[in-house]
Amino acid sequence: MGVFTSIYAIVRKIPRGSVATYGQIARLAGNPRMARQVGWALHSNPEPGAIPCHRVLNRNGELCKGFAFGGQEAQRLMLDAEGVAFLPDGRVDLERFGWQPAPDPTE
DNA sequence: TTAATGACCTATC
DNA sequence: CGATAGGCCATTA
Numbered sequence: 001m002g003v004f005t006s007i008y009a010i011v012r013k014i015p016r017g018s019v020a021t022y023g024q025i026a027r028l029a030g031n032p033r034m035a036r037q038v039g040w041a042l043h044s045n046p047e048p049g050a051i052p053c054h055r056v057l058n059r060n061g062e063l064c065k066g067f068a069f070g071g072q073e074a075q076r077l078m079l080d081a082e083g084v085a086f087l088p089d090g091r092v093d094l095e096r097f098g099w100q101p102a103p104d105p106t107e
Numbered sequence: 108t109t110a111a112t113g114a115c116c117t118a119t120c
Numbered sequence: 121c122g123a124t125a126g127g128c129c130a131t132t133a
Contacts, residue, residue: 044131056114058116
């Protein structure tokens with residue numbers, strides 16, 4: 001128990017069809033420098049099915065090198081199945097599919 | 108307790 | 121633009 005709980009809570013809130021970056025989650029977790037622990041938390045003890053790790057990308061919007069589920073390849077299919085399009089660069093368009101947290105209830 | 112590591116990020120050469 | 125080095129913070133041994 002520790003930062004994981006916060007990270008899990010945030011990652012779990014990522015809506016389908018959207019993706020978030022480690023830095024983004026880290027910032028929401030409380031510390032913008034916690035980006036490493038974010039990815040580490042997912043690698044250490046994730047909850048398959050409850051935590052959409054595949055929606056968590058690095059700052060470039062690309063998948064990490066040593067992903068778990070079976071490789072970035074499987075992940076790319078998962079995101080594509082959710083409606084997330086990939087750029088020819090092999091990255092996700094964070095400008096369009098980037099998760100925007102803290103939506104104003106006034107709107 | 109200290110030392111080492113890590114699914115990262117940023118700056119510099 | 122591509123690669124290398126350093127820094128940050130939490131977890132594990």
